[in-house]
Amino acid sequence: MSNDQQTPFKPPQRERWASRLGLILAAAGNAVGLGNFLRFPVQAVSNGGGAFMIPYFCALLFLGIPLMWIEWIIGSHGGRKGHSTAPGMFAALWSHPAAKYLGALGLFLSLTVMIYYVYVESWALAYSIFSFLGYYSQVADLAQMSGFLQSYQGLNPQGPFATVATAYFFLILTLLLNFTILYRGVSRGIELLAKVAMPLLFLFALVLVVRVFTLGTPDPAFPDRSVWSGFAFLWNPRFEELANASVWLAAAGQIFFTLSVGMGTLHTYASYLREDDDIALTGLSTSTLNEFVEVILGASIAIPVAVAFFGLQATQEIARGGTFNLGFVSMPIVFTRMPQGELLGMLWFGLLFFAGITSSVAMGQPLVAFLQDEWGLSRKKAVLALAAVVFASVQFVVFFYGYGFDHEMDFWAGTFGLAVFALIETILLCWVFGIDRAWEELHRGAAIQVPRAFKWIMKYVTPGYLIALLTIWTLDEALPKLRLQGVPLEAVPYRWQARALMLLLLAGIVVSVGLAWRRRRKA
Amino acid sequence: MELTWGGLVFWFTAWASVVILSVFVLSRLVKSSGK
Numbered sequence: 001m002s003n004d005q006q007t008p009f010k011p012p013q014r015e016r017w018a019s020r021l022g023l024i025l026a027a028a029g030n031a032v033g034l035g036n037f038l039r040f041p042v043q044a045v046s047n048g049g050g051a052f053m054i055p056y057f058c059a060l061l062f063l064g065i066p067l068m069w070i071e072w073i074i075g076s077h078g079g080r081k082g083h084s085t086a087p088g089m090f091a092a093l094w095s096h097p098a099a100k101y102l103g104a105l106g107l108f109l110s111l112t113v114m115i116y117y118v119y120v121e122s123w124a125l126a127y128s129i130f131s132f133l134g135y136y137s138q139v140a141d142l143a144q145m146s147g148f149l150q151s152y153q154g155l156n157p158q159g160p161f162a163t164v165a166t167a168y169f170f171l172i173l174t175l176l177l178n179f180t181i182l183y184r185g186v187s188r189g190i191e192l193l194a195k196v197a198m199p200l201l202f203l204f205a206l207v208l209v210v211r212v213f214t215l216g217t218p219d220p221a222f223p224d225r226s227v228w229s230g231f232a233f234l235w236n237p238r239f240e241e242l243a244n245a246s247v248w249l250a251a252a253g254q255i256f257f258t259l260s261v262g263m264g265t266l267h268t269y270a271s272y273l274r275e276d277d278d279i280a281l282t283g284l285s286t287s288t289l290n291e292f293v294e295v296i297l298g299a300s301i302a303i304p305v306a307v308a309f310f311g312l313q314a315t316q317e318i319a320r321g322g323t324f325n326l327g328f329v330s331m332p333i334v335f336t337r338m339p340q341g342e343l344l345g346m347l348w349f350g351l352l353f354f355a356g357i358t359s360s361v362a363m364g365q366p367l368v369a370f371l372q373d374e375w376g377l378s379r380k381k382a383v384l385a386l387a388a389v390v391f392a393s394v395q396f397v398v399f400f401y402g403y404g405f406d407h408e409m410d411f412w413a414g415t416f417g418l419a420v421f422a423l424i425e426t427i428l429l430c431w432v433f434g435i436d437r438a439w440e441e442l443h444r445g446a447a448i449q450v451p452r453a454f455k456w457i458m459k460y461v462t463p464g465y466l467i468a469l470l471t472i473w474t475l476d477e478a479l480p481k482l483r484l485q486g487v488p489l490e491a492v493p494y495r496w497q498a499r500a501l502m503l504l505l506l507a508g509i510v511v512s513v514g515l516a517w518r519r520r521r522k523a
Numbered sequence: 524m525e526l527t528w529g530g531l532v533f534w535f536t537a538w539a540s541v542v543i544l545s546v547f548v549l550s551r552l553v554k555s556s557g558k
Contacts, residue, residue, distance in 0.1 A: 020556070050533025057540065085548035229524045235537075281551055288541070290547045295541045312524055447555035 014082070015186040017272050022191035024282060025198045026328050027269050028289035029358025030259045032201070034120065035354060036298040038323035040254060045234055045303055045319050047250045048241035053295075055251035059465075060291070064255040066320070066454060066462045067422055068287050070429050072279040073441045075270025084271040084369035086264045087513045102428070104513045105421050106264025107366055108506045111386075112413035113263065114363035115393045116406040121356030122174035123328060124349045126152070126167065130332075131345025138363040142310070142318070145329045153464075155402045160278060164398060171398065173381050174357070175391060181361050182368055183383045186272050190361050197354040204351040205297040211344060212305050222232045223312045230304030233312060245472065252469050253415070259287060259295055262392065262418030262425075265362040268369050277443035284448070302350070309334050327352065364390070374516035389505075396501060403494035404487065411481055411503060416473060423466040509517070 017023040021488070040504040044052045078089025086106030130136055139145045151159020152167050163168070181189040217226040241247050256262060270279065303326075306315040310330065318330045335345035364386055371382035397406050429438050439455050484495055544546075 020552075024552075026557050050530050050537075053533055053537045057537075224524075228526055231534065232524040232526040232530055235534040236524070236527050237533050278555065281548070281555065285548045285552060289545045291541050292545055307524075447551055 010210060014079070015272055016274060018187040018191055018275075020282070022187070022195055022384050023269070023273070024285045024289065026190050026194035026358070026362070027266065027282070027286040028293075029194045029198050029355075030265055030269065030362035031258065031290040031359075032198075033258075033260065033355050033359040034124070034323070034327070034352055034353060034426050035254075035257045036294040036329045037205075037301060039257060040294050040298050041234065041255045041303040042300075042319045042323050042326055044299065045249050045316075047247040048238045049233065050235040051237035051242055052247065052251060052450060055248040055379070056254065059248075059252040059255040060287075061086060062457055062461045063252055063465050064259045064261065064390060065284065065287050066458045067261040067426070068259055068266070068283045069280065069442055069450070069461070070426055070438075070458060071266040072270045072283040073438050074425060074429055075173050075267035076273050076277070076444075078267065079271030079273060081375070084268050084364045084373050086267055087370070087516075088374065089267055090428055093428050095479050099428070100513050100517060101510055102424050104263075104506075104509045105417070105424070106267065107370055107513075109173045109262070109413050109417045109421055109501075110264045110363040110366045111389070112409055112417075112502060112505060114360055115390055115492070116397045116409050116414075117356065117363065118174055118178060118360050118390070119171055119394060119397050119401075119406070120166070120324075121353060121360055122170040123152070124352035124356055125174055126170040127328060127332065128346050128349035128353055130351055131335060131342055134342050136332050137335065137342070139512065142314070142333060146325075148332075149324075149328050153401055156397075168398060171366060171394065175387065175394075177357065178264055178360055179383055179387045181357075182364050182377060182386070185379060186365075190365065193361060197358050201293075201351050201354040201358075202297075202491060204347040204354075205293065205301070207347055208351070209297055209300045211338075212301055215305065215308055218308050222311065225308055227304040227308045229312060230307030231317070232301075233307055233315065234303050239441065246476075249365045249469065249472055252412045252465065256418055256422070257414075259290060260359065260362070262420075262422035263363070264366050264421065265387070269362065271369075278445050278447045279444050280446040280450050281448045302331060305334050309337060312469070321354075370512075370516075374520070377514070381486075393501060393505070395495065400494045402490040405494050405498045408495045408498035411477070412499070416470075416478055419466055419470050423463060423470060426458070426463045426466065430463070434504055435459045464491050 014143065017026070044056075074086075074089050078084070078092050081088070081092040083089050083092060086103035087100040088103070090103035093210055094100065105423060136145065136148055145391040147156055147159050154161070154164025154167060157163070181193050183189065184192070185314050212227055213400060215227045217223055219225060258310035260266065273279065273282075303315065303319070306326065310318065315330075319324055321329070331348055335341035335348070338344060367386045367389075368379065368382045371377040371385055372379060375382075377385070397409070435455055435458065438458070484492055487495055
């Protein structure tokens, strides 16, 4: 056993959050993403309507909140040992040479998800401006709007965009914004962004929700198409679907995505806390804020409005088409048919963009912190290095988008990888480090006493839940995806390229973790 | 489609759960910041 992992490594000046409010908003901004407004309502209507809330709240209680606390504990404990990222934090929990390499997975996941996430985030920025300028106001129906989106993505040269150049311009703009914020640092960049973007996101969402509730029946020729039918579609329970295991899996998956756990981002945010800052209440606050945005605001916009304008059957089709279909195809059409649609469209895509950027900077920060802490790079050099890797990698996502390049990354890193990492960190904290010490860490300076039942939940129920989830995902989804079942023949080489890129990124991170530790041993 | 009593119950319960949790968290945050 080497003792290098336990050596406290103090970088010259650790960054800190300027205020608790800033920290909560930044951590909630990390959690609140496109999924709160698009993925959640689609999952609910596809998995039992109101009855979906039973497995959803079970997953929140037994999986989401415990994992949130687990990550806050690991992060604040690692921060006190001078580490801002998972490799050092895991090494501080388990003094075994392998620990840092397990932590490397956290860096890999946040980097990989950031690479395709910023591209979708840039669509929201572009569509916000298109809405304001009335750029798609002549588009009349769902098929045409789908063609508009494909044209924007460079997949339909007959559409209004001859090439992918416009999408590329907005991508560059989004990347510049992300890296400028990261360059400004934790309190002057990320925290400031959260303090501006999160209240604006709330305001935009609130305006849209009020508008939805006052929409009634927009077309009297179709009296059955009303927002109340939309709410009925969303909330009327279909209990028979609870017997289906896939509904429980969907709920667990949604909780995972919505809270942004299992990615290594929260750990980094938690590492900037002061020695005795409260993590129990802060962790609970960010989960609660996220649930407020998801269950109250997120559920009350896209689906009710889609039913009011397109009817029940068409909305079912839209929901089956996935979250992007709902956000970037059906919603723009809705805005073209509403009074002040340009403004409302700008607010909708503006809130998606704010939800996106507060999450993507959180994904970039672990890499920047790793290069600063473990490699001793200046912030400027660290941000430039990350920018170079993201810029080079995102080219594949943009130019091979039509071949599902992003789908491959989204499944292996953004879905399966999150559960694997979450299981590793749960076992490391609750079993290797010890649940008693973890419990003590959770209550260091805590303003609340967490019910003791959670000690048992964190040790047994959460890992059990994760093992069950991973087993079923492996059998039902991972194995068929690994064999590329159902992938069109022409897309197969691109899917392999996506896998090669991910392996390259993972190998690069593992090697740089190993070299950083060797460098430190020599120092 | 009409909103059923079951739908109303689920809608109300989901919102109420989130609001109650929010009020609890907010009150604790205010209390702890005053210390």
